[in-house]
Amino acid sequence: MIFDKKIETSANQTWCPGCFNFQILNGVKKFLEGKNVNEFAIVTGIGCHAKIFDYLNVNGINTLHGRVLPTCLGIKVGNPNLNVIGFSGDGDAYAEGMEHLIHAARYNSNIKYMVHNNQVFALTVGQPTPTTEIGFKDKTNPLGVKLSPLNPIKLMLASGASFVARVFADSKQIENILKEAMKHKGFAFIEVLQPCIIFHADAGYKEQTYSLEEAKHDKSSFSQAMKKAEEFDYNSVTKKTKIPLGIFYQEEKETFEEKWPQLVKLKQQGKSWKDINR
Ligand SMILES: Cc1ncc(C[n+]2csc(CCOP(=O)(O)OP(=O)(O)O)c2C)c(N)n1
Ligand code: SF4
Ligand SMILES: [Mg+2]
Numbered sequence: 001m002i003f004d005k006k007i008e009t010s011a012n013q014t015w016c017p018g019c020f021n022f023q024i025l026n027g028v029k030k031f032l033e034g035k036n037v038n039e040f041a042i043v044t045g046i047g048c049h050a051k052i053f054d055y056l057n058v059n060g061i062n063t064l065h066g067r068v069l070p071t072c073l074g075i076k077v078g079n080p081n082l083n084v085i086g087f088s089g090d091g092d093a094y095a096e097g098m099e100h101l102i103h104a105a106r107y108n109s110n111i112k113y114m115v116h117n118n119q120v121f122a123l124t125v126g127q128p129t130p131t132t133e134i135g136f137k138d139k140t141n142p143l144g145v146k147l148s149p150l151n152p153i154k155l156m157l158a159s160g161a162s163f164v165a166r167v168f169a170d171s172k173q174i175e176n177i178l179k180e181a182m183k184h185k186g187f188a189f190i191e192v193l194q195p196c197i198i199f200h201a202d203a204g205y206k207e208q209t210y211s212l213e214e215a216k217h218d219k220s221s222f223s224q225a226m227k228k229a230e231e232f233d234y235n236s237v238t239k240k241t242k243i244p245l246g247i248f249y250q251e252e253k254e255t256f257e258e259k260w261p262q263l264v265k266l267k268q269q270g271k272s273w274k275d276i277n278r
Contacts, residue, residue: 007029007032007033007056007057007058008029008055008056008057009054009055009056009057011054011055013051013055014051015048015051016197016198018197019048019196019197020118020169020194020195020196020197021048021049021051021052021116021169021194023169023170023171023174023194024049024052024114024116024169024171024174024192024194025052025055025056026171026174027170027171027172027173027174027175027178028052028056028085028174028175028178029056030171030174030175031174031175031178031179031182032056032058037057037058037059039081039082039083040058040059040082040083040084040085041058041059041060041061041075041079041082041083041084041085042056042058042059042060042084042085042086042087043060043061043062043063043068043071043072043075043084043085043086043087044060044061044062044063044068044086044087044088045063045064045065045066045067045068045087045088045089045092045093045096045097046062046064046065046089046092046123047065047088047089047091047092047116047121047122047123048089048116048118048122048123048196049087049088049089049092049116049194050062050087050089050092050123052087053087060075061075065091065092065096065097066092066093066095066096066097066098066100067096067097067100068086068087068088068092068093068097068100068113069086069088069097069100069101069103069104069111069113070100071086072084072085072086072104072109072111072113073104073107073109073111073256076109076110076111076256076257077109077257077263079267080110080257080263080264080267081267083112083182084110084111084112085111085112085113085114085178086111086112086113086114087114087115087116088113088114088115088116089115089116089117089118089121089122089123089129090115090116090117090118090119090120090129090130090131091120091121091129092115093113093115093117093152094115094129094130094131094150094152095121095129095130098130101152101155101156101159102155102159104187104189105156105159105160105161105187105189106159106160107187107256108160108161108162108186108187108253108254108255108256109186109187109255109256109257110185110186110187110255110256110257111187111188112178112181112182112188112190113187113188113189113190114174114178114190114192115152115189115190115191115192116169116192116194117131117152117191117192117193117194118194118195118196118199118200119131119132119133119136119149119196119200119234120132120138120196120199120200122196122198122199122200125199126138126196126198126199126200127140127141128140128141128145130149130150131149131150131152131234132145132149132200132234133145133149133234133235133236134146134147134148134149134235134236135236136200138199148233148235149233149234149235150234151229151230151232151233151234152189152191153166153191153229153248154226154229154230156189157222157225157226157229157248157249161187161189161249162184162186162187162188162249162250162251162252162253163181163184163186163187163188163189163247163249163250163251164189164225164229164247164248164249164250165177165180165181165188165189165190165191165246165247165248166190166191166192166193166243166244166245166246166248167190167191167192167193167245167246168192168193168205168206168209168245169192169193169194169195170206173245174192177190177246177247178190180247184250185252185255186252186253186255187255193205193206193209193243204237205237205243208237208239208241208242208243209243209244209245210242210243210244210245211244211245211246212228212244212245212246212247212248213246213247215244217244217246217248219246219247219248219249219250220249220250220251221249222249222251225248225249228244228248229244229248231243231244232244
């Protein structure tokens with residue numbers, strides 16, 4: 001079946017009016033238009049971000065909180081021909097699912113992964129996550145967050161990810177980065193700055209962003225990528241803050257699937273792993 005313009009399901013969309021998740025949904029829909037539905041699988045975690053699962057007419061799994069990446073890997077190993085796209089929240093990816101994130105970068109399976117980073121556990125009404133800024137207050141942290149935020153871009157670079165990108169929750173940026181990620185052979189990590197208008201408002205992030213491509217950033221240079229990653233520390237935004245967007249780093253290297261070419265061959269023959277030992 002080829003996607004027509006109605007990629008959406010009839011599910012009632014329950015994001016808050018004006019939520020930036022709508023921008024992400026629209027970007028993904030644009031990216032999927034005209035493509036074959038049978039070639040895709042999507043996986044989501046638990047949280048506001050995960051509702052995207054209900055709104056896209058694509059097969060997949062709305063999995064457990066923090067378990068998007070192992071679920072993606074399971075699908076990919078089960079059918080290496082599928083284009084697998086995972087969607088997580090920042091809590092999902094950087095708290096509950098942190099161990100999987102590091103190993104996904106190491107494994108370099110050919111899966112694409114988008115993190116909706118709103119710097120809060122939004123669905124559970126706004127507790128701080130590992131990327132929440134110092135000073136953020138809520139009922140669970142009445143004295144304010146004291147810990148420095150994690151920098152996921154630096155973490156992904158250090159973990160060996162072969163494609164590391166950040167975009168703002170803008171439908172055009174989502175569509176474009178998905179196109180680039182899909183062309184990439186290997187694990188593609190895409191962080192999306194997605195303000196939560198209820199629990200973590202857009203404190204002027206968009207205004208402080210700039211394009212790495214326009215700044216002529218060399219995405220093949222690991223040291224340049226690290227320098228660019230350090231420009232934004234996820235703390236409060238001021239007029240001096242610079243937030244680079246685009247591809248920080250891209251490298252061609254052997255994928256998880258290529259390490260076991262027998263797997264792909266077996267699948268092509270309609271056989272499974274069990275047949276190896278027969
Ligand atoms: C293992 C586990 N821990 C905690 C929860 C409760 N829980 C459900 S949604 C959620 C917040 C999700 O936050 P995030 O991943 O950032 O997604 P967002 O809602 O911000 O899109 C939490 C903590 C859960 N369902 N499972
Ligand atoms: S709580 Fe925040 S992330 Fe969740 S739907 Fe509302 S605006 Fe969007
Ligand atoms: Mg969140």
